[in-house]
Amino acid sequence: MKERKIILITAAVVGLMGQATAAGEKEKTKPLKPHQYSEFWQPKVPVVEALKAGQPPSDAIVLFDGSDLSAWQSSKGGQAQWTVNTDGSMTVKPRSGAIETKQKYCDVQLHIEWKSPPKAVGKSGQQLGNSGIFMQGLYEMQILDSYQNETYSNGQAASIYKQHIPLANATRPTGQWNEYDIIYTAPRFNKKGQVTSPARFTAMHNGILVLHNVELQGPTVYVGTAHYDKAHGCEPIKLQDHRDPVSFRNIWLREL
Incomplete structure (x- = not known):
C-alpha cells in the first residue's frame, strides 16, 4: 500500500x-x-556596484590604490622608480623615466587624480607641473599646472597635446588634487595597416566636460604634424616623467 x-x-x-x-x-x-x-530582454545588463566616495566601481581594474607600484613598470624596462608616499599617492621621480602599466589596453574608461607641485620661482608655462597620460603609450592627454599659468591652448591641462584644445580650463589652484575621467576609443586599422577609425577621446576635468568625442590625427608628436604611420594593437598606458614632481593617486579603469 x-x-x-x-x-x-x-x-x-x-x-x-x-x-x-x-x-x-x-x-x-x-x-x-x-x-x-x-522590447529586448537579452542580453541581460551586468550589475555593477556604483561609485562610493573615493572608491572605484566594483568591476574596475585598480592600477594604483596607494600601496605599491605592482601594476607598473619602467618604460625603460625593470621596476618603476617613482616614489610611493605615505598619504596614498605616488610622485614622479625626476629623470627616472616614464612608467607604464604591465598590462596592455585598448578601449577603456580611465579615472586618474593628479596634483601639481608648488610653483617654482622664475618658471611658467610648460615648466610648471608638466606630465602626461599616454593612452596606448602613444596618444597624450596633457597634465599641467594651468591655474593662472598661461601657455599655448593645445598644450594646457586637459588638451590632447598639440591636437585638441579643451573646452574649458577647469584646473584647481596649485597643490590641489585634480580629477580626469577619460573615455578612450582605440584606433582601428585594416589589413594593409591603414587607419579605418581614428583614436577618440571624451574627457571630464573635475566634473566638467573638456573633450567631446574628439578625433586624433595620429600619435602625439612634439614637432611636426601627427599622422598614423603604422598599425598597432593594445598597448600599455604610460605616465610621463617631464622632470616635475607631479603626484598621482586613485587610478583605475574599466575595459570597454
Whole structure:
C-alpha cells in the first residue's frame, strides 16, 4: 500500500510538471503585442556596484590604490622608480623615466587624480607641473599646472597635446588634487595597416566636460604634424616623467 501511494504521488507531480511545461510553451508562442516588438530582454545588463566616495566601481581594474607600484613598470624596462608616499599617492621621480602599466589596453574608461607641485620661482608655462597620460603609450592627454599659468591652448591641462584644445580650463589652484575621467576609443586599422577609425577621446576635468568625442590625427608628436604611420594593437598606458614632481593617486579603469 505504501509503495502504491508513492507511485500515485510521483505520477501526480510529473503530471503537474507536464502541465507547467505546456503552459510555458503556450506562453512563449503567444502572439506579441505591438509594443513588445521593441522590447529586448537579452542580453541581460551586468550589475555593477556604483561609485562610493573615493572608491572605484566594483568591476574596475585598480592600477594604483596607494600601496605599491605592482601594476607598473619602467618604460625603460625593470621596476618603476617613482616614489610611493605615505598619504596614498605616488610622485614622479625626476629623470627616472616614464612608467607604464604591465598590462596592455585598448578601449577603456580611465579615472586618474593628479596634483601639481608648488610653483617654482622664475618658471611658467610648460615648466610648471608638466606630465602626461599616454593612452596606448602613444596618444597624450596633457597634465599641467594651468591655474593662472598661461601657455599655448593645445598644450594646457586637459588638451590632447598639440591636437585638441579643451573646452574649458577647469584646473584647481596649485597643490590641489585634480580629477580626469577619460573615455578612450582605440584606433582601428585594416589589413594593409591603414587607419579605418581614428583614436577618440571624451574627457571630464573635475566634473566638467573638456573633450567631446574628439578625433586624433595620429600619435602625439612634439614637432611636426601627427599622422598614423603604422598599425598597432593594445598597448600599455604610460605616465610621463617631464622632470616635475607631479603626484598621482586613485587610478583605475574599466575595459570597454
